[in-house]
Amino acid sequence: MDIKKNNDNPEVKSLYDLYKLLDLRLDLIDPSEGFTIHNMKDIGLTMPYQSPSYRPDFFSFLFVKNGTGKYTVNEHTFDIKQQSIYFTNPSNYRTFSWQSIEEIYLITFDETFLKKYVGKDIFSYFPFLLTETIQPKEVTAEFYGIAEKIYLQILQEYKSQSSFRYKVIGHFLAVLLYRIKEYFWIDYNPLQEGSRSSQIVKSFKQLLENHYRDLSSGKADKVFRVQDYADAQHLHPNYLSNVIKSKTGKPIATWIVEKTISEAKSLLQNTSVSIKEITYQLGFSEAAHFSNYFKKHTGITPVQYRKELDTCK
Template identity: 60%
Template sequence: MKQEAKLIFNNIKEQYVHFGLPVDGIDENTDFAIHNLKEIHTTLPYQSLIYRPNFFSFVFVKDATGKYTTDELTFDIVPGTIYFTNPGHFKSHNWLQMQEVYLVTLSESFLKENVHPDIFEEFQFLLAETVQPRVLAPTAFAEFEQLYLQIAKEYQNHSPYRNRIIGNLFVVLLLKIKEYFWKDYNPIYEGNRSSQIVKEFKQLLEKHYRDLNKGLVEKAYRVQDYADAQSLHPNYLSNVIKIKTGKPIGTWIAEKTISEAKALLQNSKISIKEIAYRLGFAESPHFSNYFKKHTDVSPVLFRKLHSMAAS
């Protein structure tokens, strides 16, 4: 899939408004939505534009056909298909015929607040780059149907406990997904892919700090920026870096920042204010506090000590 798309949506309502689809059944007061797509796509076939959502999507296809694409991969949709995607991927879908397809969308904050505070520890598959869809036998699909229909019922019931009830039902749904989807997990593929992600992260880290030093860019990258560069969810990137290298991604960034700062303090005569600016700090006091936190000495003292040692 070509990734020139600039359509980025933070929630399902933004997406539907942009595409001219009905939004009557969407509650703006929660980062959660569930509905039967047959009520949305009244004219078929339907081909969406390429877009990039910043939310999780779970699709339960009881009776429909079509295709969906995530990044460069295209999958057929047939009755009994279940699939999900996480934020940050370029997507599109093509519906040919449809009788019943339930779509669940929710944000990371909803997952953490109402499902599990350590959601990505408990359900690591949520951050996998691409999870193959599953086509289940009718008896197996019926287990999911019972759950998502109950969730849909609770969504329409504006109880003060609605989000907590939905959250608890969603735990069961995620456990069933883990049971059916994760049994064919391929650690060899994941390992190879993870190695490539780490390699690209390290290359970008080096390039970015060279660009900062040369004044080609002004702001230091955050984890989100490194994730965006590889079209990954930031939590997924962080997990891969920690698992493959043994160090959190924040440590990699901090160590690189301090390393560059030390080199500039030792080997140049430019002011600390200019060094701070080159490393992406808006103010030199912020840089000084950051440097001291990681080295136990201030930039001024570090430069003085090393100039004395050199002489």
């Protein structure tokens, strides 16, 4: 494989997109939902392997039972060792390299999957999902055994043909997240970690999450502008914009768009909520405005999105 042709720091919306970019096996991935799990040994990497730089739009966990390598997130490089767990979230550019892979399970999921199958207040229960960079965690054999039982149950369900498999996976994933929280981050607060700029980014992410929760519950009726997020942290909007762009690679406007579309997709999956209701819940004044906005950023209208969901059922 010619890595040089991919050295333009591509952005990928799913693991399926990433593996397609890297010319890896795609038959392990079901692109119908924002969730995947498999042993990385099965994807066809030739050792040693070095990836190009890319920026994903999904969360990921690596459970390393037997294998070694390195991950680089922005300027931070971490060694991946045996019997360790590694987590990354969307936004930052990263590369990975592997010296050996025998048994390393990769789980990825997007925000829409989390909110559909795990819970609407996912980031309140698991605030560590919002942090920027987390060092790989070496764990005891006892804890790894606990995690392994859960992710292998998830894998078994993922390979099944059950019409309820993603609902079951959502429950197992919640159990896994609670176990990881209990072991690593029982008192974790991402706002207390890192440099001042890191704190600004984490605070912005939480403000973004809280605001859209308020929109969906009716406590707010207008989408925040950059000025509103800046005022909440007592910052000049230009300074906030510069910090967010430099730390995450994405302008605030992009974060707001992606969050709006993610929330819209979650609401559209609930067919008991009309498109008119969704329009107002997301702060749009007219259904036509919401429909145009959704189509601009997804390529299809909200009505077409719902029809596609019905087709996949």
